Amino acid sequence: MKNFSGKVLFLDRSDINTDEIIPAKYLTEITKEALTPYLLEDLSLPSFNNKEDIKDKVVIVTRENFGCGSSREHAPWALEVNGINVVIAENFARIFRQNMYNCGMMAIELSKEKIEHLFNTYAGKSTSIAIDIENDKIIVSSEDTSEEIDFKVGEFDKTLVLEGGWVGYADKNY
Amino acid sequence: MGKTLAEKIFDAHRVDMPFPDTHVLKLDRVFCHEITTPIAITDLMARGMDRVFDPTKIKAVIDHVTPAKDSKTAEQGKILRDWAKRHNIKDFFDIGKNGVCHAIFPEKGFVRPGFTVIMGDSHTCTHGAFGAFAAGVGTTDLEVGILKGVCAFHFPKTIKVVLNGAMKPGVYAKDVILFIIKELTVNGATNMVIEFTGPVVDAMSMESRMTLCNMAIEAGGTSGVCYPDMTTVEYLWDFIKDDFSSKQEALEEYSKWKSDDDAVYEKVYEYDVTDLEPMVTFGSKPDQVKTVKEMTGTKVDQIYIGSCTNGRIEDLREAAHVLKGNKISDDVRGIVSPATPAIYSQALKEGIIEIFQDAGFCVTNPTCGACLGMSNGVLANGEVCASTTNRNFNGRMGKGGMVHLMSPATAAATAIEGKIVNSNHYKA
Numbered sequence A: 001m002k003n004f005s006g007k008v009l010f011l012d013r014s015d016i017n018t019d020e021i022i023p024a025k026y027l028t029e030i031t032k033e034a035l036t037p038y039l040l041e042d043l044s045l046p047s048f049n050n051k052e053d054i055k056d057k058v059v060i061v062t063r064e065n066f067g068c069g070s071s072r073e074h075a076p077w078a079l080e081v082n083g084i085n086v087v088i089a090e091n092f093a094r095i096f097r098q099n100m101y102n103c104g105m106m107a108i109e110l111s112k113e114k115i116e117h118l119f120n121t122y123a124g125k126s127t128s129i130a131i132d133i134e135n136d137k138i139i140v141s142s143e144d145t146s147e148e149i150d151f152k153v154g155e156f157d158k159t160l161v162l163e164g165g166w167v168g169y170a171d172k173n174y
Numbered sequence B: 001m002g003k004t005l006a007e008k009i010f011d012a013h014r015v016d017m018p019f020p021d022t023h024v025l026k027l028d029r030v031f032c033h034e035i036t037t038p039i040a041i042t043d044l045m046a047r048g049m050d051r052v053f054d055p056t057k058i059k060a061v062i063d064h065v066t067p068a069k070d071s072k073t074a075e076q077g078k079i080l081r082d083w084a085k086r087h088n089i090k091d092f093f094d095i096g097k098n099g100v101c102h103a104i105f106p107e108k109g110f111v112r113p114g115f116t117v118i119m120g121d122s123h124t125c126t127h128g129a130f131g132a133f134a135a136g137v138g139t140t141d142l143e144v145g146i147l148k149g150v151c152a153f154h155f156p157k158t159i160k161v162v163l164n165g166a167m168k169p170g171v172y173a174k175d176v177i178l179f180i181i182k183e184l185t186v187n188g189a190t191n192m193v194i195e196f197t198g199p200v201v202d203a204m205s206m207e208s209r210m211t212l213c214n215m216a217i218e219a220g221g222t223s224g225v226c227y228p229d230m231t232t233v234e235y236l237w238d239f240i241k242d243d244f245s246s247k248q249e250a251l252e253e254y255s256k257w258k259s260d261d262d263a264v265y266e267k268v269y270e271y272d273v274t275d276l277e278p279m280v281t282f283g284s285k286p287d288q289v290k291t292v293k294e295m296t297g298t299k300v301d302q303i304y305i306g307s308c309t310n311g312r313i314e315d316l317r318e319a320a321h322v323l324k325g326n327k328i329s330d331d332v333r334g335i336v337s338p339a340t341p342a343i344y345s346q347a348l349k350e351g352i353i354e355i356f357q358d359a360g361f362c363v364t365n366p367t368c369g370a371c372l373g374m375s376n377g378v379l380a381n382g383e384v385c386a387s388t389t390n391r392n393f394n395g396r397m398g399k400g401g402m403v404h405l406m407s408p409a410t411a412a413a414t415a416i417e418g419k420i421v422n423s424n425h426y427k428a
């Protein structure tokens, strides 16, 4: 299982698309590692610096419809090679969400209110999140506060995370 | 309780339900291109599982960057080419025979009503125009599709869009779908199938239906779908004539692939398109749509006519109809990419290529080309493109570039003026 605990990157925007996560011109790479420097290079978000801001982060917290657009699995891979294995959002584009779980990564959906709460309470602070997948809990903490938030993950998605992805599971079962 | 078309296809293809709402479907087609497939191939090789479930059900094409533009794209093509040869994948389309995936695969008759289709490409939803469930997937799903011929889906709910009335001159399927995306928003159909029905769809050619279904993903949709009818049978007839004694018999067989009258929908939208105006996007999301009238006078630097949305013969005819006898503005560059070799040949025969060239367009070989900003017409920072493609994301056609999506007719008129304008000014 991948590492699901660490520092949080807040991206305060909806509809962040796959071209922003990894621009098409890098799709000529045939290893995942080669994508490392280009993650979120074209993100349109004022004052975001893709070199500095993603350093040491493990979890992204963002708004609606994250990962819309292209089917490119390069999007989760670009996150993965930068150590980011979890994205928490109000909802995701279907293909991106499936790609995350297929890679044994997590795309967690929380209600609008809970996302709003995370932004209001933690954005701008040094925040960490730990995912307790056995008990469906997110543990959030910053310098001055800490709390637990429940989340739901489907059985299929959970199985993919625990077994490390879809290829192994499918090979065993079909 | 009746069933939707998608439910019927799921029922006919389900091989397992390992968890609640996890439907593992048998695949009729796995389509591949050179951008998302090579990593699946190299991963399968690394796992010691370099096999394919059925070479006759796998179809592959090099389309995104062709001819190769550099060593990396040459390598991607080579991995796909070697793999197709190694596994005896007969339907592999290489340079000289290749075209944009979602145009060439239907043209070859690879998609049939009731089929399940996946491809490592988000616009796979295009093939739903034939009454199929066709979904874009990532490389891992593609890899499992190649290896095992299955793919897992959560059950998609269906949104029904009923289109009534008749389109005015100068209004096309592209304008209709831009309008629908504006109504649904970029997230409005996420995890859902969009069913396009009604008299407007019934009257549409397969090409126009593909234009509609192509952009279902821009509203988040898993697949667009249209019901198969005589238009579908006519389009496929050359490929299916040995399977049926008459077109009527084919129609009867295919007619089972439609929703029941009492099927349950997530939502039903009903529109009358009679007063619909030509539409165009502004901004960098496909649901940011205005009428051409509102955007008239917006200056552009480049025109791109092509892609899996609007690179088919019908599209080239519409654009040529506007361009005939005109020259494009000195302030713009025009690029047209016929989507397949057959479309290119047909356009040559009809004198369409000549019209484009006389007007000042550059005619490229069939390829995705400028659509995704990887080759053949990348924009410079700050440049604006009037494009018949499907995605206007920030930087889609080149870093710092801006894209306005529109119909081929509007794009042609815009080329002449150098500014966004209604095509009706240029028609007899």
Ligand code: SF4
Binding pocket: B064, B100, B101, B102, B121, B123, B306, B307, B308, B309, B367, B368, B371, B372, B389, B390
């Ligand atoms: S034409 Fe554009 S949208 Fe269509 S498959 Fe090619 S790159 Fe994708």
